[in-house]
Amino acid sequence: MEKSQSIRAVIIGGGPRGTSVLERLLAHAAAAGRSVRLHIDVVDPFPAGPGHVWQPDQSRLFLMNTQSFYPTLIPQDPSLPAPVAGTTFDQWRLKQRRDPLPALSAGELAELAVLEATDFPSRALYGRYLRSTLDELLGKAPGGITVDFHETSALSVRPAGDGRFDVGLATGAAIHANSVVLALGHIPSRLNPEQRGLQASAAQLGLQYLPPAVPADVDWSRIPAGEPVLVRGMGLNFFDTMGQLTEGRGGKFVSNGSRLDYEPSGQEPLIIAASRRGTPYRAKAALNGYYASSITLRYLTEGAIERLAKTGIRPSFDHDLWPLLHRDALWAYYSTLVRSQPGAVPDAAAFLAALEEALQPHAHSAVNWEDSVESVLAVHVGPRHRLDLPGLAAPLAGRSFASRREHDAAVVEFLLDDARRSALGEDDPVKMAIGALHHGRAVLKTAVADGGITDESWVAGLRGWFESFVEGLASGPPALRAEQLAALARAGVVSFVGPDPKFGVDRKAGVFTAASPWVSGPPAMARTMVEALAPGNRVSANDSPVLAQLLSEGLVRPRLMMTPEGAPIESTGLDVEPHPYRPVAANGSVTEGLFVLGLQLSSAQWGTAIAAEAVQDGSPAYRSGQRTLRDADEIAAAILSRF
Known part of the structure; x- marks a missing residue:
């Protein structure tokens, strides 16, 4: 008998993971062999597809940490229902070079003209791919499928008593849905005690403290030229900071034979960088694929x-x-x-x-x-x-x-x-x-x-x-970034604190300070400090209204783990029951119809921040490469199987 009951699913989070759930819902509906009446609501204050992190209008100096051949929104597993539309990023890149979309900007066309498979694309261009793929998916949606996008925040998810959920929005509206997917992605996090202390001191002394943030959200113009700025962290966010305060202010890197030099614009601050190691992440090797082809695991197989x-x-x-x-x-x-x-x-x-x-x-x-x-x-x-x-x-x-x-x-x-x-x-x-x-x-x-x-x-x-x-x-940057940082240090634009730095505030002098026990001399001092770190991915310290509501009302809970000493501690992610991933409530029950995908699974999966990996000819296809896409597929199948 054909099922005609309408299904309504809410996806909270319109970035790549939420879009993956939408893509899989369309694929399952198309493969169902029967009429499926499904309404999908996507809730995110940022435009769907790119979501928060991958907005196409951000600085083109923000690069992806993977090459063009790597990422994909569309699964390539033949055991899954076939996609209704879309390709990998690299296939999209080649298509745009042959037949560009009319909506592509001059900056996007210029980047595509020189971008090769082994180059590192801008995050802005990847965001354009995500938006373009979403548009293509919507244009090929099977009959009976409707989608609404709500550019606002979800404030609450509560069981409605009829097996459904009421999703409260910041606009005051509510959505009555059969299923809810939490695809929250990168969410704000409360500062730790040390960070709160630095922030409070900054407010008292008239200093500038820039807490952990998505780099595209930061107003880099707040950092004055010609003055020192302390930058804590020398991972991937550090290179974003470095780029905005140098090339982003008109400076230029110039190749002089085998050596790269930097020509300052005069608008740079003096960047004083610090990290536990005293050095940045090691740069990636120049390879033709994501994995070194000369390496085959012999033991950890x-x-x-x-x-x-x-x-x-x-x-x-x-x-x-x-x-x-x-x-x-x-x-x-x-x-x-x-x-x-x-x-x-x-x-x-x-x-x-x-x-x-x-x-x-x-x-x-x-x-x-x-x-x-x-x-x-x-x-x-x-x-x-x-x-x-x-x-x-x-x-x-x-x-x-x-x-x-x-x-x-x-x-x-x-x-x-x-x-x-x-x-x-x-x-x-x-x-x-x-x-x-x-x-x-x-x-x-x-x-x-x-x-x-x-x-x-x-x-x-x-x-x-x-x-x-x-x-x-x-997990380091392209090798070019290491050469650029060396050039900046030689030009006197960047200096380093040293390993195991200790940060503080000199209230008498009215400055932030940083010093390493392994480097002699007075501490580094600055009136501005930047945390070059991503917001902490810890659900118990989140600053998301909907996740805070779910935690406070006991509909979800952090997973407890036992330390070697036998003491329970809260882990970073939610307690979930697989598969598909459904959150465990404070009383140990599992709520049907509520699903989790992505970063908040960090206590069930390791490496949740890395995007889905496209299949590459000649490279191993590890199961973990497209795990997020299979997780999205399981959620989509479960949503449709309930009715």
Whole structure:
């Protein structure tokens, strides 16, 4: 019998994840083989498709952290219902070069004219792709499907007593819906105690404090030219800050042979940068794909994960998973060393055979495998060619500096060496060790999802040390950014505080201060401070009205995890029951028809901030690559199956 009852679904969040749910609803409706009457409401104060982060009118200096070939909004899994429209970003890029949309701006056309598959697009252009794809989807929507967009905020979601929900909007209107999807994406977060203290001091002393924010939301003109500005954080948001305060103010980078120099405009502030490591994230290697093609995981494989699962024992990250990935990183480094630097190891064949034997996971051996590896290295590899894996993430560890000038010179040396290694791509042993970690990260995402490892090792291992370690190595900017930062330091536009900085306020002088215990001299001082950090992704510290309402009324709750000491702590994400992901209420019940997608799943999934990965010819198709799109597909199927 044909179902004719009308279904109404509300998607709260109109960015890429919310748009993915809409796309999957259209795909399932088209594949249903029957008439489906479905009304979809998308609620977001920002235009749907791009959402908050990817607005097409933002500065073109804000670049994506992945190349053109990487992202997609449209799934490529043949087991899922076929999309009604849309392509990957790279396919869209090529199409626009051949037959551009009339709505494309001059800036977009100029970027597309030179943008290649291995280049890093602007976030603005990716936002145009998202908007264009949404328009195409709406134009191909099956009959019986209607969509309304509400450019406002959702303030509340409450069960209505009839199996439905009432969604309250900031306009005062309410939507009565069968299903609600929380695809909230990046939401504001309350400041931590130290940040609140700095903000309060700024208000009292007439200073400027810019808290963590989406970079496109910041009014960079507030930072005065010619004055020092303290910038905390040297991850990806730092490079956005750097770009706005240099090129964004009319400065130019000029190539002088093999060297990049910076010509100031005179409108720049003096940027004084600080981070725990004292250096920025390492730059990405120059590769033709997202994964290094010369690297194939030998130890942390999907087969190894399946074998662990069959034991019936949840693995520990530090004890079971990291040792396998550590082996892969060692093999990637030394096999690349032998291939790219033949003179580094006298008897390469004997060395690789001995190393392979030492790396084998011998289940019944009492010998520490790392000791066995060290024994092999002692025989075959000189100290200059050894891999110091922990040292890669902390290149200045153990060093002291007599002045900030001396420390600045060391950072410039690090940046230029890192950029040189990036240019070597698959021929650099260090970048290939990092490449193995990058491959392994994709396997780990599947291995640790949905309780795949113990709470204790999630808290202390995966999130406790490995996450920041691997992000600093494998999530960095294009190599050009490292060269640009070195040029800015040489030009005197950027200086660095040093590792382990301590921030404070000198009330007598009326300035913010920052000092490193490893760098001698007076502290850095400035009347302006910028937190070059994204707002914290922690649901219990959120500043979202709808999420705060759901938490306060017990319809959702943060997930509790046990520390190694046996104490429960609140994790970053919501407590959910898979699949599809539905939030667990404060009383332990699960509300049917309420779904969660994206960043707020950070306690069930690892690496939720990374977009969906397009399938690339010749590259491994890890299951984690399009997991968000499969999650959206499960939600869409569940919404339609309820009626």
